[in-house]
Amino acid sequence: MRVYADNAATTRTDPEILEKMLPVFTETYGNPSSIHTAGRDAFFVLKEARDRTAKALNALPDEIYFTSGGTEADNWAILGAAKKKAAKGRHIITSAIEHHAVLHTLEKGDFDVTYLPVNEQGFVSCEDLEKAIREDTVLVTVMMANNEIGSIQPIRQLADIAHRRNVLFHTDAVQAVGHIPVDVKELGVDMLSLSGHKFSAPKGVGALYVRKGLLLPNLMQGGAQEKGRRPGTENVPAAYGMSLALEKAVTGLEDKMKKLSALRDKLINGILDTVPYCRRNSPAENCLPGMVNVSVQYLEGESILLMLDMNGICASSGSACTSGSLDPSHVLLALGLDHETAHGSVRLSLCGQNTEEEVDYILEKFPQIIARLRAMSPLWEKVEKKEG
Amino acid sequence: MIYSEKVMDHFANPRNVGEIPDANGVGEVGNAKCGDIMKMYLKIEDNVIQDIKFKTFGCGAAIATSSMATELIKGKSVEEAMQLTNKAVVEALDGLPAVKLHCSVLAEEAVHAALSDYYRRQGLDPAMFGLKNSCDGCCSGCGCEAEEAHS
Known part of the structure; x- marks a missing residue:
């Protein structure tokens, strides 16, 4: 059996969406900026994509800017807002568990950054934000849902606090859009980043929502596309596909969330029940419906992933060995986990395509894999000797 | 990052x-x-490594390099085993991704640490046989030779 349980990394493009995209490559292939019929046809496809995307987020079409993905949207929001408010200061507030698209953008820039801590479930506190805002604060950027543990932040409250102090608010909603309700008006955010491939659209397309009236300086210079704010010929087929995937994702969302949450709970509870010395990293409440993250103590995550893969199961980990650095995931460390426990983390991220049969299969294989690896772990040997 | 077939096998x-x-x-x-x-x-009996076993906590490369290191020195004399290098382990595994080279260093260190312990139990100083006190293999900055090999 092959089980793809790494949907937080990326999703399979929905074949139905792909099929609808194909004529945009071969029939309405014109440049939306061209004056001729082919250009106009493409223009209307792009308009349709923008209208549909806006509707799904309760935004105005004018507030949607298509980008190459979530990373570009995050970079643009942060660097644009900072540039716009440069006269006020260069203090930016973010959380300790942001995606690198946010963290590295902040580190590379000439900013004074405050990192809001999270509690052991992975949530920032409104009080901490309140205290962190200063006279020279220009932006608060806090992700809506975390990509490793799935914690969903109280964005509405956080945005309110920022606005009361006259500070712009951006949220990286890459993991949230298409998975939980995202209504930009209700959230009250100034900017919101999203990425198509996290909800069954193709890779290489995303969007930045920019509240009407906020004139965000460009990240790149070039042509007049996207009202001159995001130059470069639009990726019309991808934007079209993303809009369809988003519309599909938000249709009947509450029911889908309920179903997926039940599957998620079965998976995480099943693991915690059958594998001793296993810690829950994803929160029990206010968690993305498909997100499971656990730490298997006395093991290192990459070895678990390789063995899961040998059994047909695709997952991921926050261990140093999989992060490409010497330290384990900054998200898991921010929860207060020690390095050892963070090294043993495994993330299984489900989507609507995963079945109960697949979850049963994971639950059958997971404890076997853990037992096999622990049998070769010198740390486990010590635990067993201690327990006699 | 792709592991060789040999690494995956081990x-x-x-x-x-x-x-x-x-x-x-x-x-x-x-x-x-x-x-x-x-x-x-x-x-070790009659100066020959009659048997060798390992236990490893770590990633795929850590497990594979441990396994390969044991294969390379089983049945060899103590002097031959002392010559084991991380390079030999890497070559025998048909290579390792650059970020995983430190695992092979650790495998070499583990063998040397076990040999040092053997000498100590004989009442001999491992340093006399060219065995240094091995570092703990951690990359967090002891500044030793093994650490340089990591980078």
């Missing part, structure tokens, strides 16, 4: 996993904070 079917209850040389290197620990058990 990860999936590691050779010489376990413990030797009457081992006369035991070495452990690495630490849990860094995500890898290797423990080697040697049974």
